[in-house]
Amino acid sequence: MADLLGSILSSMEKPPSLGDQETRRKAREQAARLKKLQEQEKQQKVEFRKRMEKEVSDFIQDSGQIKKKFQPMNKIERSILHDVVEVAGLTSFSFGEDDECRYVMIFKKEFAPSDEELDSYRRGEEWDPQKAEEKRRLKELVQRQEEEAARQGPVVVSPASDYKDKYSHLIGKGAAKDAAHMLQANKTYGCVPVANKRDTRSIEEAMNEIRAKKRLRQSGEELPPTS
Numbered sequence: 001m002a003d004l005l006g007s008i009l010s011s012m013e014k015p016p017s018l019g020d021q022e023t024r025r026k027a028r029e030q031a032a033r034l035k036k037l038q039e040q041e042k043q044q045k046v047e048f049r050k051r052m053e054k055e056v057s058d059f060i061q062d063s064g065q066i067k068k069k070f071q072p073m074n075k076i077e078r079s080i081l082h083d084v085v086e087v088a089g090l091t092s093f094s095f096g097e098d099d100e101c102r103y104v105m106i107f108k109k110e111f112a113p114s115d116e117e118l119d120s121y122r123r124g125e126e127w128d129p130q131k132a133e134e135k136r137r138l139k140e141l142v143q144r145q146e147e148e149a150a151r152q153g154p155v156v157v158s159p160a161s162d163y164k165d166k167y168s169h170l171i172g173k174g175a176a177k178d179a180a181h182m183l184q185a186n187k188t189y190g191c192v193p194v195a196n197k198r199d200t201r202s203i204e205e206a207m208n209e210i211r212a213k214k215r216l217r218q219s220g221e222e223l224p225p226t227s
Contacts, residue, residue, distance in 0.1 A: 048080060052081050055070075060088060082094075082104065090107065093113070
């Protein structure tokens with residue numbers, strides 16, 4: 001009997017110590033706070049959605065508005081607003097580089113933005129329909145001019161007056177080609193006639209005279225004049 005009682009007591013869990021009780025209490029409190037925060041966040045989302053539905057409904061009923069820009073929102077709020085807009089049958093876009101600065105713009109279907117307008121918002125610029133229309137017309141005008149020029153082909157430029165008439169008092173009435181002198185090459189250019197040469201002696205005669213002068217210098221005698 002004593003052995004049976006001892007086995008039963010040993011199989012039973014020991015009562016939690018003071019440290020274990022404190023840990024469990026903190027865990028319960030933390031779980032309760034987390035649940036409360038989740039409920040608050042859920043309630044905030046519900047209230048935010050109701051507020052967005054009211055603003056979108058007012059926007060639809062206002063015939064003077066074709067677009068609406070909202071204040072910057074976080075990612076969750078933007079997601080809720082996009083969902084509300086889609087349900088309402090409108091169009092929405094998010095703009096802005098930083099996540100904290102991104103905002104949502106909504107448009108009525110019949111006034112959906114053009115690509116140029118969206119590019120303007122993405123650059124952080126305000127959309128000016130008048131300037132955009134002027135830019136579009138200028139682009140169309142340039143395109144029509146280019147097409148017209150392509151159909152006409154290359155432009156041939158003609159002078160306003162003939163230069164011959166303008167400068168006739170200087171160059172005369174005759175054409176430059178007709179008035180030019182025909183030049184012929186001198187085939188004898190560079191050739192000196194024999195009659196113009198100073199020395200008509202042969203090489204042998206010249207060598208004999210050089211030898212004679214050399215002998216005279218050596219003997220001190222004068223060279224007699226040559227015939």
